[in-house]
Amino acid sequence: MAMDQNRAKSFNLFLENIYTKEQLLTLVDQIKGLSSLIYKTSEGNLLDKIASSVSKDTFLLFEKLSKENLLPQNTNELRGFFDLLAKFLEEVKSIRLTLAFEPKEDFLKKLQEWFQNTLKTKVVLDIITNESVIAGLLIEYNGKYKDYSKSEEVVQSIKALK
Amino acid sequence: MAQITQFAMLAILAFNLVIIILLAFFYLRLAKLDSFSRGAVRIDRKFRSRIEKVIEKQSSEAVSKLVASYSRTLEGQLGGLFSNLESVTTKQSVDLANFIKDQQAAIIKETQLLVANDVVKMQKELEDYRLSQIKNLDSRVNQVIADVAKRVLAKSIDMNTHQELVIASLEKAKAENLFGDGSKQG
Numbered sequence: 001m002a003m004d005q006n007r008a009k010s011f012n013l014f015l016e017n018i019y020t021k022e023q024l025l026t027l028v029d030q031i032k033g034l035s036s037l038i039y040k041t042s043e044g045n046l047l048d049k050i051a052s053s054v055s056k057d058t059f060l061l062f063e064k065l066s067k068e069n070l071l072p073q074n075t076n077e078l079r080g081f082f083d084l085l086a087k088f089l090e091e092v093k094s095i096r097l098t099l100a101f102e103p104k105e106d107f108l109k110k111l112q113e114w115f116q117n118t119l120k121t122k123v124v125l126d127i128i129t130n131e132s133v134i135a136g137l138l139i140e141y142n143g144k145y146k147d148y149s150k151s152e153e154v155v156q157s158i159k160a161l162k
Numbered sequence: 163m164a165q166i167t168q169f170a171m172l173a174i175l176a177f178n179l180v181i182i183i184l185l186a187f188f189y190l191r192l193a194k195l196d197s198f199s200r201g202a203v204r205i206d207r208k209f210r211s212r213i214e215k216v217i218e219k220q221s222s223e224a225v226s227k228l229v230a231s232y233s234r235t236l237e238g239q240l241g242g243l244f245s246n247l248e249s250v251t252t253k254q255s256v257d258l259a260n261f262i263k264d265q266q267a268a269i270i271k272e273t274q275l276l277v278a279n280d281v282v283k284m285q286k287e288l289e290d291y292r293l294s295q296i297k298n299l300d301s302r303v304n305q306v307i308a309d310v311a312k313r314v315l316a317k318s319i320d321m322n323t324h325q326e327l328v329i330a331s332l333e334k335a336k337a338e339n340l341f342g343d344g345s346k347q348g
Contacts, residue, residue: 100316101324131316136331146340148331155308
């Protein structure tokens with residue numbers, strides 16, 4: 001049980017700085033790459049192997065896990081760890097937002113927090129930028145779609161002017 | 163003996179002479195009969211020729227009479243038939259002329275009606291096409307204006323306002339329960 005809690009804690013660490021679906025997919029690719037890497041090279045330190053295959057942020061996470069002894073040492077167990085981590089990350093829900101502007105990281109973080117508070121679960125944002133939205137946003141979540149943009153209001157205003 | 167012989171010879175000569183005379187007689191008779199016979203054949207030919215001529219003449223007369231009578235009858239009948247044919251033809255010609263006249267009138271009337279309908283139809287189609295083109299143009303102009311306006315407006319809004327509007331929209335979505343039952347309470 002304690003092991004499961006540790007694993008969940010470890011896995012959640014990887015989501016800490018992930019806000020968008022694009023970031024998540026990149027991370028999943030890196031983890032899957034590690035899963036096959038451990039069998040290819042038998043010699044050398046594991047962290048050295050990881051360092052050459054993942055981003056700096058991801059490497060720092062593995063380093064932290066290694067220091068806290070949360071990373072398995074056995075090759076097969078490590079393979080299982082990577083597989084489970086990839087599966088865990090792939091199961092994170094995403095929510096598609098169409099915005100009129102390119103959001104900066106701080107706003108992405110704010111949005112993600114808003115959704116985490118609202119949905120009581122971690123989600124990643126699938127951001128699409130389209131100026132036609134004008135302001136507000138379009139939301140696609142769990143098969144539902146809703147337009148909260150100002151686009152239609154502008155179109156109606158233009159029609160009313162004629 | 164000699165006398166007997168002479169006598170016998172004389173007798174033979176006489177007999178021969180008689181025979182010769184008889185033969186001559188019969189020959190003459192026969193010649194006469196032959197001549198008679200030939201004469202009879204000639205007579206028969208003449209007679210037959212006359213009879214033939216008579217029969218021929220009578221036959222010719224009878225046939226001529228028959229032909230003349232038949233011709234008269236035929237002419238009469240033909241005259242009647244021609245007369246009938248003429249009246250029937252005349253009637254049919256008149257009927258045909260009337261029929262053609264009626265048909266011409268009907269065709270002209272129908273054509274006029276069709277042309278009138280086509281003109282009305284074409285006018286309507288032209289009007290529909292004109293309206294549809296104006297509508298299309300209107301729609302395209304609107305689209306262009308809307309696209310330009312959207313881009314200009316999107317750029318003209320500052321980042322803070324954009325972000326506030328996004329958060330406001332999310333709150334609205336939450337209030338409308340877009341994220342499920344749990345989200346409404348938060």
